[in-house]
Amino acid sequence: MGRIRLLIRLVIRDLRRRPGQSAMLFLVIAATTTTLTVGLALGGVTASPWDHTRAVTAGPDVTVTTNGGYPAAFLAGLPNAPGVRAAAGPYLLVTTSLRARGQRVDVDTEARDVRPAAIDQPAVTAGSWIRPGGVVIERGLADALGVTPGDRITLKGRPFQVAGIAVTAARATYPNNAPGLVWITTADSLQLLDADTTVAYVLNLRLASPDAAPAFAAAHTTDTFFATPWQDIRDEDAVLVLAERVVLVVGSWLLGLLALASLAVLVGARLADQARRIGLLKAVGATSRFIAVLLLAEYLIVALAAAVVGLVAGRLAAPLLTNPGAGLVGAPDAPLITASTVAIVIGVAVAITCGATLVPALRGARTSTLRALAHAATPPRRHPRVNALSAKLPASLLLGMRLAARRPRRAVLSVASLLITVAMIVVALTIQHTLSTANPQLGNSAYLAHNAFADKINQVATVLTVGLVLLAAANALFVTWATIVDSRRPAALARAFGATPRQVSAGLSAAQLIPALPAALLGIPAGLGLFNVVITIAGGSGTSVVTPPTWSLASVLVGTLVAVMALTLLPARIGANRPVAEVLRTE
Incomplete structure (x- = not known):
């Protein structure tokens, strides 16, 4: 069997074995590329109505x-x-x-x-x-x-x-x-x-x-x-369409960063499950380069397919945002998907995928054959300060802190994912409060409280926020599940030494709440700063910004922690109820 044919068969078989993870990757990349396509396609669409009006x-x-x-x-x-x-x-x-x-x-x-x-x-x-x-x-x-x-x-x-x-x-x-x-x-x-x-x-x-x-x-x-x-x-x-375009492009980059964080967690957990498979491939003659290409190809194929879907979906969605307002006559130009737009969108999809996959793929390819076949559990890192701090905590918090400390990079990715989401929620709240006041732009009575500008920008920001929240929720589920898979042995040992399933479940949830707290705290000022950046790019540096009330920002903080707890509760409970003997025997 030729190498290319073998590579294709292995990729297809692996994608079929893990359809849920492949679907998650596809949706993340498709959402990012769709948003970016719409933002790039809106350039210059108002020229025809204005020329006709003139x-x-x-x-x-x-x-x-x-x-x-x-x-x-x-x-x-x-x-x-x-x-x-x-x-x-x-x-x-x-x-x-x-x-x-x-x-x-x-x-x-x-x-x-x-x-x-x-x-x-x-x-x-x-x-x-x-x-x-x-x-x-x-x-x-x-x-x-x-x-x-x-x-x-x-x-x-x-x-x-x-x-x-x-x-x-x-x-x-x-x-x-x-x-x-x-x-x-x-x-x-x-x-x-x-x-x-x-x-x-x-x-x-x-x-x-x-x-x-x-x-x-x-x-x-x-x-x-x-x-x-x-x-x-x-x-x-053209400022209305320009503002929509800026919000979409900035939102697409935020979606891209969130996709990068989500994909890194997904790849890390998936490669951990593939360790023995990598050893078997090496045992029958596969080289490290072949292994690396195989691991990269699985994700690149899905990313390219998602980019194509994103281009098509973005082209279909862009006309919904091309209305320059009631003050002009004539139909706007059809949004154009140029060769540069296609190159940028596909390039972003490939960059996100490679950025999250390249290092884990190379690390997995360089793993020795014997170590990969043995698939021994990675010994936990000892952190004296964490051990000293957690020793006096209740059992559930002790487990949560130690589980979070075992995977510091995963904790950082969780912080980044939630920070981006909280920041976008704050941006949406700021846009809503700024545009819904009686003087949304210049601080005088020249503007009505409700107008097409406010409505459309608010709608775009709300759609982006919902997309980010959904992706962040999916990412939280994947991080929780990856933590459950990675901590099967420590959790089983804790139960063997007297911890109850409820304490283990609470510890798994606490492991996700620990990075969620700094993410929520940092996301509020980050969102206010991001709003100012968006306004500056859109040419509205003179806009009078109305900061959301304190209770609204506080509800974002509390809501983030509650949402993370709710999302992780069921997977943590499922992982904590696995039979101890079965886990220790398989590990």
């Missing part, structure tokens, strides 16, 4: 707005500036309060003519254009308020009717930009003025070269007015 609204190349209190006269020279082909405005801009359906929010009212404008004529998507007593609301704001044409609203206490809903490309849509925008007739706008009102003016410019808009804006921004190029507006309108 085309149907005759969007300006540069929008110039005076700082509050400066009159329109300061904009007089811009229509004749070099490079300007046409101008529209200036339009009076009044910031006031809007009330609708029991909600209050600050808005900008922009005075417009009833006649269409040559530059930036908002496209009405429902109802009609402005009229005396009738206003048009930007669609992102209307969607957040839940208003439709015909509804009654008030502006600064004055009643108006919603004549229509429209979109524009002259400024970023709500809630990417706040305050939201309301178009109103000039006569109605003047009714909102009083001695305490601060006004501004907006001028829309068409350039001979639209690509020169950033340079023009930089050259003409002064202390009295600021110029915004269309490229900046486009990028700001």
Whole structure:
């Protein structure tokens, strides 16, 4: 039999013998690669809706707005500036309060003519254009308020009717930009003025070269007015999908780290069971290199299959997250799975698998034939300090501390796994508390408590958190079972010397609670720090972060310990009830 054929047969047979472990590996890698695929596929999907919105609204190349209190006269020279082909405005801009359906929010009212404008004529998507007593609301704001044409609203206490809903490309849509925008007739706008009102003016410019808009804006921004190029507006309108993408990519790396920790525990326990098999293969002529390739191939085949499934699942799931918000029109581009995306996803799957498998596989391959065939129990490491500390503890805690000390690397992996999960739970709580407040982004009344931005980011973070919790729960079960398998002889000896099955079971659970406590304590500040990193990457460094209340963070700490105890209780009880004589005879 050729080596390759023998290798394939051995791999297939081993995967069939351990379907549960193979399925766990497959699910861990598939979840990681699916999340990473979705995050990578979301790049640039908002370009088509924004371009379409700009085309149907005759969007300006540069929008110039005076700082509050400066009159329109300061904009007089811009229509004749070099490079300007046409101008529209200036339009009076009044910031006031809007009330609708029991909600209050600050808005900008922009005075417009009833006649269409040559530059930036908002496209009405429902109802009609402005009229005396009738206003048009930007669609992102209307969607957040839940208003439709015909509804009654008030502006600064004055009643108006919603004549229509429209979109524009002259400024970023709500809630990417706040305050939201309301178009109103000039006569109605003047009714909102009083001695305490601060006004501004907006001028829309068409350039001979639209690509020169950033340079023009930089050259003409002064202390009295600021110029915004269309490229900046486009990028700001993409912030919703960008934020989703950042959360997904960061979440995929967290899933990858959790997968690495889970896989390391899985591989370690599985190779311990394969020690005698390795000895038999060496006895019939297999080389150390063949053994190492065999052990690696078992996991790489599953990882590659999971990566393919992750690519397909990510491609199917990505369109669910491509909606740039209600403020743009036109269908978003289909998410693209490029060759670089495929290479990155497969590379991550292979890297995770090799990172967790390579060292144990090499160590197992280098084991001598006689030692592998004997499969003698590994003598426990003696830790004088641990022995001295645990000697005065109750029997269950004594067993738990000594079992945890026998496998320090496994304890570290458990800490890492739970720390990542707790950190993501804290991130989800922080996102929820930050976005559910009345001033989720800038600390003022320009934002509503509930909007599409908050809902979508919260949904993505919640899905990732649930995935991490499920993987962490599975990892806790595998760590517990690996500890049970590894401690069969010590547990049997403890029972032989008088320990009850309940004490042994409690000791096995305590062995998992010992690393869970520092993981939960460290995961809370790690989650708050991770949230700040995500916000910085997403370009929201000015976001006002609302830290979850103390009771909420404390419940995460207590809930983590309770969950670990609940997950390990049944496997520990099963392992503790094995007959003592049978264990000692087989060992």
